[in-house]
Amino acid sequence: MKPESKKVHGLDFMFAVACYIQSSSLLSSFFVSITRQDSWIIVLFALIICCPLAWIYARLVESFPTKNLFGILQTVYGKYLGGFFCGLYVLFFFILTSLNLIDLSEFVKSTIMPQTPLVVLSFTFLLTSAWAVFVGGLRQMVKYGFLMTMICLLIVIATILLSLNLMDFENFLPVMDLKPKKYIQATNIVVTIPFAEIIIFLMTTNHVQSGKRGFFPIILGGIAIGCITILLVIMRDITVLGNAISLFSLPSFETLRMVSVTQTLSRMEIVFAFILIALLFFKVTWLYYVTVISAKQFLRFQDHRRLILLIGASAITSSFILYPNFLVHNESGQKIIPLVWPIFEIILPLVTLIIAKFRGMTRKRQTGSENQNSSSASKSAAASPSGSQSPSGTGKPSLPTDSKEQSGSKFQSNAGTSSGTGQHGDLRSQSV
């Protein structure tokens, strides 16, 4: 029997984005070592920069509601250039998976399993991930976003309360006392490493039901929740650790190490470690899933499941050869990655959006009368504000009149708010 509805609910998707960003709170050492006590300002800067970025992503997705990132690239750039970019993205996703995998294994090894070989940890972890990718599609992956986000927020708030006695708010001083160049560098790191990595979610947006207001609030909401969590974590770490924060590779872990509840429950950080493992599982599995489906689309496989173990094995291998040790990884996280990743995360989407605009492939929201040539009409219904179409609506060269189309979009938005996703197609076919 069919699952209840194919589309993923927009709010679920938002929490998936939030959870993805939250899971990066571990990696604060990349930029904390640069800006020290001012790092919390950097997070706010990054949030401001992410607003236009989220808008770019949202516009890009809404312009092609039935396509994912690869579909968009191939439509905009054509077969060969688009294919080349797709290949680059597959590589990008793959490297991200490997990097996060090795991050996780290093983390587990350094915190709870000091004597276990690294490969055992990555292997078991990736096996669990592979199972998740195998049995679950997007719907399953998204489902845990809310649960994990809430658990993470609860834990962060709890640790803040527990470490209140250790906090010294003078640690924030002096504010804005460093060179401006450092702020720019750190902001770049924050934007590229946790926040703009959500470009991986563009691979799945064609299965998301965004609701009335489109994708922008969803993406921005996800970023905001994740950002607030990271902000809380950083501020807690700064107040507890002070200037020494730049010395540690895992600052939040050091903070929690100092927490103890009435002398009996010391070592709270292990609990935190488990939560982080769960969050990183979410992140790695998403990356893994996106890598697999992007490789499937790039290599034109019928079934993505055949690629799971192959890509998993390569990811484990490459995770061991990418960097010789954690220090090099950290170094490149500060100096190389922030210069390379923006190509994929910011420049390419922006350029794609601009080119698509100039080629007349996008449509403005809620207006339907300007471009009625066949290429745009095929997407006309799709650009309506609800943005929740069945994929079957793409190829039909239907030429709806303006009023009809608007009534259709109205119908859809109504149907989108009520729970009946099954009615969608029917209403649409009636109205168009």
Place this chain on the structure above:
Amino acid sequence: MIWDLLGRKIGFYSHRQSSGTQQKNEKKPEPEKKKDSRDPEIMDRLEENLTYIENLLGKSGDIKMHRFRLGKNRECPAALLFVDGLINQKVISDEILYPILSMDYTVPSSRQDGRQRIDQLQEKVLCSGDTQILTKLSQVAAGILSGDAVLLVEGCAVGLSVSAKGWEKRGVTEPETESVVRGPREGFTENFRTNTSLLRRKIKSPSLRMEQMTIGRKTLTNVCISYLEGVANPQVVQEVRERLSRLDIDSVLDAGYLEEYIEDAPFSIFATVGYTEKPDVAAAKILEGRVAIITDGSPFVLTAPLLFIETFQTAEDYYIRPLFASLMRILRYIAYFISVFLPGIYIALTTYHQELIPTTLLLTIASAREGTPFPAFFEALIMIFSFEILREAGLRLPRPVGQAVSIVGALIMGDAAVSAGLVGAPMVITIALTTVSGFIIPEQNDSMSLLRLITMVFAAALGGYGICLCFLGLLVHLGSLSSFGVTYFNGLSISRDLEDSIVRMPLWFMTKRPARIAKRDMTRRKYFVPPDPRPTASATGGISDSGAKGDGS
């Protein structure tokens, strides 16, 4: 072994193909074949009919054929067939035989209008409300075997079945699996009609449907699909109907047979079909848009689709006040977590992460474990297995002996094992807590026992990391399950039915039916109206004026 398996598979496919072609072939010449020897119609000679039935049923002692003569002058031979023990003797004598033999009427004499004889009996003579004209001899056999009395008359090519069902049955008692402190105490019984009537009495709405079918080639068990038309998702109802009608099995002795054939994930540790023994629970589930499957001979009514959170909701949650009910529900989640993960956590702590235990407790545990020979994992395994053995023994033994088992279990396993130095006292406490909290959610007891073992193995191999992996794997598995097209584990994701998942909100707060199960008629009431103690408040809102008021008898 592989060849065996392969052979079976080939056999299965060829059977499916051939049965498909057979059906196609058989469809065309059906009208001519109707009068074949396998399924003959009732003949107008009484003795031939009786001989056929006698041959069909063999010389069984409980099948009675009462021969007598009809009419004013006793000119027309007839026979009444029934199975002794399945019928009510009073009905046979007072409603069938007495009117036939005592009333003054003439039997139509000619053979041409033999049908009229039966019609006359049905319309004018018999004092029964449930009669049915039969045309085939196989129907006659099926009728008497299911507890009807069948009247055959000389010169009539039809039979008349009169319902006279009346066999020994258990009364409606309090169910033992789901006892409550507050709330209705009646439970389903093994009797099919009693069960359907119990449901009808809970939901008097005309849109309650009871679709009846017969399953099992040998047992011919009555099965009934019950749902609320206009509330239940028609796709789910259709799915249940299809899965049940696809069944081609020999026997159905309990609802468990059906469950195993229709469930979504046969190899999962989680059940995807629910069951209940209480009519009020079944009614509540039907009102939420689920489908109930009532099986003849089983006091358990299956409900589908089942959600994970549903097993944490008990009937009593809705009968007691919401704050306490919510607390109990949270407690159940915690108990589930304890029951699955506590042995694993204990093993991981004592084997890998000793530094996590507070120092004083660590010293206590260390001194308790000093004399024990086994590693923590084996200790836990021994304790768990001995507990499961004791539980199983206590379950199957007759009550008086059961006490002995509990004494032996408590004294020997608990006390003696510790004092003999086989297991440490902390381990006994851990396992005791684990198993006791396992009983809080009886529906998940089986899944918990299995999960506990898996977690222990992972904890022994990889410590806390292993437990973490186990937890994640559990989430993955839960997420991949679905029950009749409804996602099994969704109660913890946002935006759907949160008012009745982790906590139980007040009843007046829950204005909508659960969105994932019911698809139409979602609104229970339009606005949520808190109870208003002011005397001016209109009190007529909740009372429906449609339909007759039940007299409550």
